[in-house]
Amino acid sequence: MDLGRSTLKVLVARTANAFVFFGAITYFTRTLPADRVSAFFLYLALIGLLSIPADVGMRGALEKRLSEGDAPGETLGSALAFKAVTLAVVCVAVLALGPLIESALGMPFTGLLVAGLVAQELGRTYLSVVRGELRVGDTAPIELVRRVVWVGIAVTLVSRGWGVRGILIGHVVGRTVEFCWAFLHCRTPIGRPSVEQIRSLFAFSKYQTVTSVGGRVYQWMDVVIIGLLLSGTYVSAYEVAWQVTLLVLLLSKSIELNIFPQISRWDSEASTERIESTISRAVGIVLFVSVPALVGAAIYAEEVLSLFFGPEYVIASVVLVILMAEKTFQSYNDIVGTSIRALDRPDLSAKAIVVSVGLNLVASPLLILTIGFEGAALATGGAWFVNALMQTRYLSRFVELTFPVRLVGWYAVASLAMAGVLLAIRQVVPVDGLVVLLAQVALGVCVYLAVSAAIPRVRDSVIAPGMSVVRG
Incomplete structure (x- = not known):
């Protein structure tokens, strides 16, 4: 697998994916009341939490074992058999608790919740199969089309008065398209399940479950706690700020998807030097x-929230800045954490997750009650900084991890130069409209790239290799 080309394909698709979603959220927040949009975010939170027992870490285990190249058909058949049982149990439980769920969230959508969960789990499972075949780049258009289908249907139905239900229907249809396409692209036959393969998968998945729980809690815990302690308006404002900061993780998530199966294959071949150099480059x-x-x-936090989403979302300006700092830790965690799991030590990654989630669970409600919903962002940022420290220590046990301190220092220099130019421009041209905002952001990107290109270490380590990949 060509890591550079595959990562570029995933990055381009995920960037387009993110901007489609970003545009959709902008439309929904301007079309529907904030308390109605919060119902959609709560739906996503619930379906994300339900996917944990429905999957039990099986997707990650399936990708890991397939990437090792041992008995792929039998591995896939065993994973699907296991998954069918867990998914059925969760769906029956959701249907049985339907009235309680509908009462808690304020809208009748149990059927859509079950349909969305089934479609999502089948689609994600087959995406993991394609990635386990070391064909990560092939999943890029599948994920993009899924998002385009969802947004297209959702916007159409919302514009015709379907409200939040229209968004949920679009979500279900998009996930169904994802599953069908991934299934058709899968090259691994479904073999006969075996107890031996199920045990092998479960040996990895039991720890992957903890990681999945941590990821879901990390993504949705703050929203749930804010929803319990504050109003729906704060839920929507916090989630909008969160979605904006997720744009920063497009690159790290794209690299993470590609290096996991490749490091797994290299680990089975004892290619330690290739693993070490790949991790170091990825972090930089x-x-x-x-x-x-x-x-x-x-x-620009205040202007981004006000001009894109509306003045009622400006209350999350400080939250946006804090969460952006937290995403800096998370982008590093994406590389280090997936490397630990690819080395077949998901137990260590799980330990770091348990500690950080525990810190977040305790700190988030306390800080929300004492300093407001900005406290949720502070709790999350602190917890995942601790996670980064722990995972660094664990990974260092197996490979020599070299953190690019000087390189990051030069990033800071280029960023400060960019900030100086932008602050000077703001004094002359105030940000009073979306066009001005976008123009100044584009200018900032150009200044940062120009200064970075003038720094030999950054040019040789990042810019020149990136241009080489783009040229193909």
Whole structure:
């Protein structure tokens, strides 16, 4: 697998995916009341939490075992048999608790919840199969089409008065398209399930479950706690800020998807040097994006929320900056955490997750009650900084992890130069409209890239290799 080309394909698709979603959220927040949009975010939170027992870490285990190249058909058949049981149990439980769920969330959508969960789990499972075949780049158009279908249907139905239900229907249809396409692209035959393969899968998945729980809790815990302690308006504002900061993780998530199966294959071949150099380069590349993004958020947080989503979302300006700092830690975690799991030590990654989630569970409600919903962002940022420290220590046990300190220092220099130019421009041209905002952001990107290109270490380590990949 060509890591550079595959990562570029995933990055382009995920960038388009993110902007489609970003545009959809902008439309929904301007069309529907904030308390109605919060119902959609709660739906996503619930379906995300339900996917944990429905999957039990099986997708990650399936990708890991397939990437090792041992008995692929039997591995896939065993994973699907296991998954069918867990998914059926969760769906029956949701249907049985339907009235309680509908009462808690304020809208009757149990049927859509079950349909969305089934479609999502089948689609994600077959995407994991394609990735386990070391064909990560082939999943890029599948994920993009899924998002385009969802947004197209959702916007159409919302514009015709379907409200939040229209968004949920679009979600179900998009996930169904994802499953059908991934299934058709899968090259691994479904073999006969075996107890031996199920045990092998479960040996990995039991720890992957903890990681999945941590990821879901990390993504949705703050929203749920804010929903319990504050109003729906704060839920929507926090989630909008969260979605904006997720744009920073496009690169790290794209690299994460590609290096997991490749490091797994190299680990089975004892290619330690290739693993070490790949991890070091990946860390340097992802921080090239997250460092200037934090500086930009500190300058334009209020304008981004106001001009894109509406003045009622400006209350999350401080939250946006804090979460952008947290995403800097998370972009690093994406590389280090997936490397630990690819080395077949998901237990260590799980330990770090348990500690950080525990810290977040305790700190988030306390800080929300004492300083407001900004406290949720502070709790999350602190917890995942601890996670980064722990995972670094664990990974260092198996490979020599070299953190690119000087490279990141140069990123900071280029980011400060960008900030100086932007602050000067703001004094002359105030940000009073969306066009001005976008123009100044584009200018900031150009200044950052120009200064970075003038720094030999950054040019040789990041920019030149990136241009080489783009040229193909």
